[in-house]
Amino acid sequence: MENEKFRATIFEDEDILIVDKPSGLLTEASTNNKEKSLSLLLNTLNFQQNNSSKIYPCHRLDKETSGVLIFAKGKNVQQKIMDQFRAKKVKKVYIAFVHGVIDKQSGVLKSYIQGGWPYQRNEQKKLAITNFKLIGQGKAFSIMRLEPQTGRTNQIRIQFKDIGHPLVGERRFVMARDWPIKFKRVALHAFSVAFTHPTKNITVSFNAELPKDMAKFLINNGIDDFSKEVFL
Numbered sequence: 001m002e003n004e005k006f007r008a009t010i011f012e013d014e015d016i017l018i019v020d021k022p023s024g025l026l027t028e029a030s031t032n033n034k035e036k037s038l039s040l041l042l043n044t045l046n047f048q049q050n051n052s053s054k055i056y057p058c059h060r061l062d063k064e065t066s067g068v069l070i071f072a073k074g075k076n077v078q079q080k081i082m083d084q085f086r087a088k089k090v091k092k093v094y095i096a097f098v099h100g101v102i103d104k105q106s107g108v109l110k111s112y113i114q115g116g117w118p119y120q121r122n123e124q125k126k127l128a129i130t131n132f133k134l135i136g137q138g139k140a141f142s143i144m145r146l147e148p149q150t151g152r153t154n155q156i157r158i159q160f161k162d163i164g165h166p167l168v169g170e171r172r173f174v175m176a177r178d179w180p181i182k183f184k185r186v187a188l189h190a191f192s193v194a195f196t197h198p199t200k201n202i203t204v205s206f207n208a209e210l211p212k213d214m215a216k217f218l219i220n221n222g223i224d225d226f227s228k229e230v231f232l
Contacts, residue, residue, distance in 0.1 A: 010068065010206050015199050016081075017042065017055060017071040020208040023185050027060040027069060042071060058082055059090075062154070064169075067094070067190025068208045072198070080198040085151065091194040094146040095210060095231055097168040097187035097217065098160050099179050102142040106133040109159045113152055128152040130159055135230045138221045141168055141181055145191075145231060156188060168217075181221075187214055191231050207231070 011018040019038065021027065026037040042055045058070040058081040072078035084090050109132060112125040129149040136143030142165065148155055154173075160166055161173045169183030170176065192207035210218075210231075218226055 010208060011204075015073055015077050016197070017073065018193075018206045019069050019071060021061055021066055021069045021190075023064050023066040023211065023213070026063050027057050038069070039071075059085055059151070061190055062157075062186070062188070064185040065188045065190060066208070066211045066214075068193045068206055069190070070193060070195070077198045081195065084195050088149065089195065091192075091205075092148060092190065093192040093207075093231065094148065094156060095189045095191045095214070096144045096146055096156060096160070097138075097183070097214070098142050098144055098165040099168055099181060100140065100142065100165045101137065102132075102134050102144070102165060104134070106131075108132070109163065111159055111162060113155065113158045113162075126150075126152055128155045128159060130156060136223065136226060138218075138223060141221070143218075143223075143226075157186065183217060184213065187217065189214055 008019050008022070009017065010020055019042070021038055026035055028039040029035050029037040039055065039057055046053070046055055053073045055071045055073055056075060056078040058072050058078055061067060061069060070081060072081055109130045111128055113128045114123050114125050127150060131147040131149065133145040134142055135145045146156055157167055157170060157173055161170065166174045166179070168181050168187040169185050176182070189210060190208065191210070192205060194203060194205035196202070197204045218224070
């Protein structure tokens with residue numbers, strides 16, 4: 001477990017822990033969910049190393065989504081960072097592969113969605129805003145750089161489904177058999193995050209390279225010269 005954690009760690013100091021979450025792992029399990037989570041793994045390791053502070057997630061990624069996650073060492077630090085999320089002062093960049101050819105180089109998706117799953121009939125729809133940029137094109141898919149301006153649950157997945165370009169590997173909001181390209185999970189990666197350090201009061205930025213499964217997908221589809229600089 002220790003080696004697994006070190007491979008995933010992007011940055012660590014006395015206040016924060018920045019981790020590259022692998023796909024297939026929950027950020028934090030609910031009370032009734034006994035499944036292993038990244039929060040549990042990190043806190044177990046912390047306990048084994050005789051560290052007294054508990055580690056708390058400051059935001060979440062879907063189980064299938066990989067990429068950068070911010071953890072706080074202590075509730076006070078967690079609250080400071082979560083306040084930045086609420087004030088929309090945290091910049092997040094995602095990389096997604098979507099079905100089909102996007103006919104616009106860039107733009108903004110703005111819609112009202114129900115982000116929970118399964119949908120609750122009485123749940124009020126909320127405004128979701130995502131800036132997008134086309135950064136690459138495959139034979140039957142597009143590579144997108146995304147900057148969500150709101151943090152609705154499943155926002156990116158729902159919005160691209162709604163415009164007829166669901167994410168490659170999507171199985172929750174569309175029928176996978178209706179689309180020609182297959183992938184074992186949703187092709188969505190949290191590439192970078194930037195925010196104000198909770199105690200040093202400086203802007204910090206961290207990124208996580210495209211995971212092996214998404215990089216292999218590009219190679220298998222004839223794209224082997226894709227530089228991570230285009231994500232920045």
